[in-house]
Amino acid sequence: MRLVEGAMSPADPAGVEAWAAGRLSVLRRATVREHPAGSALWTRLPLIDMAVHLPWLRERLLRAGGTVEERVVPDLTAVDAPVVVNCTGLGARDLVADRTVRPVRGQLVVVENPGLRTWLVSTAPDGETAYLFPQPGRLLLGGTAEDGVWSLEPDPAQAAAIVRRCAALRPEVAGARILEHRVGLRPARPAVRLERQTLPDGRAVIHNYGHGGAGVTVAWGCAEEAAALAASS
Ligand SMILES: Cc1cc2nc3c(=O)[nH]c(=O)nc-3n(C[C@H](O)[C@H](O)[C@H](O)COP(=O)(O)OP(=O)(O)OC[C@H]3O[C@@H](n4cnc5c(N)ncnc54)[C@H](O)[C@@H]3O)c2cc1C
Structure with a gap:
């Protein structure tokens, strides 16, 4: 887990503070250079790289004396x-x-990081969200939230739309090499x-x-x- 600075819009300090329980640091208005929305918040949040986090949790369990057995429980x-x-x-x-x-399907595009060190989240009035999260050696672009959809197949049209929305926030992302497409189902x-x-x-x-x-x-x-x-x- 790393604490990383970044900007989110829309800027609603009260709303953000409500779920962050007053634990956010560096909470201020973002500049237009930091977030093109014009009205965004700049803050520092924990970013987790799940590819590192899950093995770390497993190791912690084993060190505490637990054992891991993988099988389907009927x-x-x-x-x-x-x-x-x-x-x-x-x-x-x-x-x-x-x-x-029920599943809430989420699709991501993983690209080579063209140099972003901070994250960016932008939610449009229609609820559509674009986000960019720098992870070691790559950049995660998102995202989607499809209620009730079970498909784990990446949708090329959605991938293109994700890249387009993220490139509108950070133009250097438009030409970034795609490393991977990911799909997950949130258990809602x-x-x-x-x-x-x-x-x-x-x-x-x-x-x-x-x-x-x-x-x-x-x-x-x-x-x-x-x-x-x-x-x-
Ligand atoms: C694109 C995307 C972005 C996300 N971003 C965030 C985020 O920014 N912050 C955040 O907090 N969360 C985020 N989430 C949500 C988060 O990943 C989930 O809430 C979390 O993984 C749920 O964990 P869980 O262990 O409850 O369920 P799961 O991760 O779904 O694990 C359930 C496990 O149970 C196993 N299982 C099921 N049935 C059986 C059975 N009968 N026998 C044996 N094993 C069984 C499954 O195989 C699976 O391994 C995101 C999710 C997605 C898809």
């Missing part, structure tokens, strides 16, 4: 553990028949499910899924709440 009662924590995201639709969990739900239940054999199951487009942001808080539910009787 039924929660089949899990051999005194307490079961269900973090299956979209898989909860089948595993616990929760049809309120009307509200995150953090709940304790009892399996037929008396063991506890803690549900912790449905984090939508903010699962990384809220991961530690939800994990603490899940651990508290596991400890309660």
